[in-house]
Structures are given as structure tokens and as C-alpha cells.
Amino acid sequence: MSAPSYAPGSATLIDIRSFSDERGALAVVEGESDIPFMPRRLYYLYGSDPSRTRAHHAHRAERQCMIALAGSAEVEIDTGRERRTFLLDRPDRGLLLEPVVWRVVRMGDAASVLAVLTAHDYDPDDYIHDYDEFRALVGTP
Amino acid sequence: MSAPSYAPGSATLIDIRSFSDERGALAVVEGESDIPFMPRRLYYLYGSDPSRTRAHHAHRAERQCMIALAGSAEVEIDTGRERRTFLLDRPDRGLLLEPVVWRVVRMGDAASVLAVLTAHDYDPDDYIHDYDEFRALVGTP
Numbered sequence: 001m002s003a004p005s006y007a008p009g010s011a012t013l014i015d016i017r018s019f020s021d022e023r024g025a026l027a028v029v030e031g032e033s034d035i036p037f038m039p040r041r042l043y044y045l046y047g048s049d050p051s052r053t054r055a056h057h058a059h060r061a062e063r064q065c066m067i068a069l070a071g072s073a074e075v076e077i078d079t080g081r082e083r084r085t086f087l088l089d090r091p092d093r094g095l096l097l098e099p100v101v102w103r104v105v106r107m108g109d110a111a112s113v114l115a116v117l118t119a120h121d122y123d124p125d126d127y128i129h130d131y132d133e134f135r136a137l138v139g140t141p
Numbered sequence: 142m143s144a145p146s147y148a149p150g151s152a153t154l155i156d157i158r159s160f161s162d163e164r165g166a167l168a169v170v171e172g173e174s175d176i177p178f179m180p181r182r183l184y185y186l187y188g189s190d191p192s193r194t195r196a197h198h199a200h201r202a203e204r205q206c207m208i209a210l211a212g213s214a215e216v217e218i219d220t221g222r223e224r225r226t227f228l229l230d231r232p233d234r235g236l237l238l239e240p241v242v243w244r245v246v247r248m249g250d251a252a253s254v255l256a257v258l259t260a261h262d263y264d265p266d267d268y269i270h271d272y273d274e275f276r277a278l279v280g281t282p
Contacts, residue, residue, distance in 0.1 A: 020188070022190065022193065023189060023190055023193045023194075023195045024186060024187065024188045024189030024190055024193075024195075024248060024251070025186070025187050025188040025189070026184060026185070026186050027184065027185055027187070028182060028183070028184040028263070029182065029183045029184070030181065030182045030262060030263070031180070031181050031182065038179070038181065039172070039180050039181075039183065040171065040172050040179065040180075041169060041170065041171045041172065042169070042170045042180065042183060042256070042258060043167060043168065043169040043170070044167070044168055044210055044232065044256075045165060045166070045167050046165065046166050046168070046210065046211070046232050047161070047165045047166040047232075048164060048165030048166070049163065049164055049165055052163065052164045052165075053164075054164045054165075069185055069187065069210055069211065069254045069256065070187070070210065070211040070252065070254050091185065091187050091188075091254070107165060110165070111211065111252075113210045113211050113232070113254060115183070115185075115210065115256065117183060121171060122169070122171070
């Protein structure tokens with residue numbers, strides 16, 4: 001299987017391979033195959049307050065794949081060219097985020113789990129926390 | 142942070158770093174840091190029938206970290222030296238499984254999600270599906 005291609009600054013929904021039988025479902029994400037990078041980290045959000053949003057940043061180099069493993073999450077993205085809101089609400093769908101994309105995440109409820117595979121180790125210098133700086137970087141349409 | 146050490150054929154519970162604030166919780170697993178390998182795959186079990194078990198195999202080389210991201214999962218392991226049953230029921234706890242460990246997994250309910258990070262790509266030849274073969278490999282106490 002070849003890795004999906006994408007444009008920089010993009011947000012792309014992908015299908016995730018899932019196999020069901022009488023025992024239940026198993027879904028799998030292979031690095032550099034199902035997603036275009038090898039994961040170095042897995043992080044996940046859970047026990048969230050759905051009345052609050054989080055993220056509110058972009059990354060300079062970080063690449064991510066977000067998957068709602070339980071419940072749902074709304075991911076509002078801004079690439080500089082467009083704004084879109086993705087509802088992630090099934091374990092066999094992922095959202096690939098390529099730099100540089102501003103994102104705001106709202107979890108569906110306290111039982112929702114959003115898993116995020118990342119291409120890089122955590123690096124505080126990779127974050128763009130200032131929206132004006134983000135706009136300057138991607139240009140204003 | 143140094144990678145945890147372990148013996149071959151071992152099953153070890155690890156704490157996973159989790160950060161909570163008014164928005165909710167975020168837990169993170171960094172490859173070769175929080176777990177002793179860099180993940181190549183993430184797979185996850187969901188929508189499971191709790192009256193059925195799955196797995197019933199050991200791996201020759203595969204190394205895994207299992208985490209119950211939602212609900213719970215019982216993981217019964219057999220190293221050849223001991224049998225133990227682990228109840229995974231919190232997102233900030235992981236179970237490291239080093240080869241060669243026979244494992245049987247029972248999911249808590251249909252809403253439970255068990256995430257598994259693996260050190261290797263999928264390889265059907267890495268599986269030991271026959272319990273007698275497993276016992277011959279690890280020796281009988």
C-alpha cells in the first residue's frame with residue numbers, strides 16, 4: 001500500500017482499515033503506509049469538558065493523524081486558504097493534519113477519546129500559539 | 142527519560158504520563174522513552190462482544206504496549222513461568238508485553254477501546270497460534 005499524498009497546510013480525512021467479526025472490530029494504522037509518516041508519539045484526550053475548546057495553535061513541522069476512538073470530537077481547522085469543521089465520530093476515520101494548520105478541538109463529551117499519532121517528538125518551539133503569527137506565515141487571502 | 146528495562150517473556154504494567162486541567166486530560170506515550178520501542182503500528186479493538194475472548198497467541202519478536210483508552214479489558218498472560226490476569230481500566234496505565242508471552246484478551250463491553258502500539262509491522266509468521274508450540278518454546282516449569 002502506498003502512502004497517501006497531500007499538500008502542505010492540508011487537512012484530509014482518511015479511511016482506516018477495520019476488520020469486524022463476531023468478536024468485535026479491530027482497526028489498524030501502519031506508519032508510512034496507512035498514514036504518510038512513522039509515528040513517534042501517541043497522545044490522547046479523554047475526560048474532557050465539552051464546553052471548553054483546546055489546541056488553538058498550529059505546528060511548523062509536526063504532522064498528525066487524529067482519530068476519535070470513542071465518542072466524538074469536532075476539529076475546526078484553518079489553513080489560511082479555508083476554514084472547515086470536521087466531526088470525527090467513528091474509529092475507522094482519521095484526520096491527517098499537515099503543517100501549517102491552525103486547529104481548535106472540542107470533545108463531544110467526557111467519555112470521548114481522541115487519539116493523535118504524531119510524526120515528531122514533542123517540541124515546544126514547533127508550536128505557533130499566536131493567530132496573527134499564523135496568518136502572517138500562511139498569508140492572508 | 143530512560144526507557145524502562147524488562148526481561149524477555151515479560152508482562153509489565155507501566156504508568157503513562159497524563160496531564161489534567163479544566164479542559165480535561167491528555168496522556169502521552171513517546172516511543173523509545175515512555176515505552177522501550179518506537180511504534181510502527183497502532184491498532185485498537187472496539188465494538189467488542191464481552192462474552193468472547195480474542196488473541197490466543199504469542200509473538201516470536203513482536204513487542205506491544207496495550208492501553209485501555211475507554212472502558213476496560215482483561216488480559217490474561219502466560220509467560221511459561223507464570224500466569225497472570227491484568228485488568229486494564231484506565232487510560233494512564235499500559236501493559237508492556239515482551240516476547241514470548243501467550244495472551245488472551247477479553248473486552249469489558251462494546252464501548253471499551255483497547256489500543257495497542259506495536260514495535261513491528263504485521264507479520265503472520267511472527268504469530269504462535271498453537272499453545273503446545275508456545276509451551277515447547279518457553280519450556281514447561
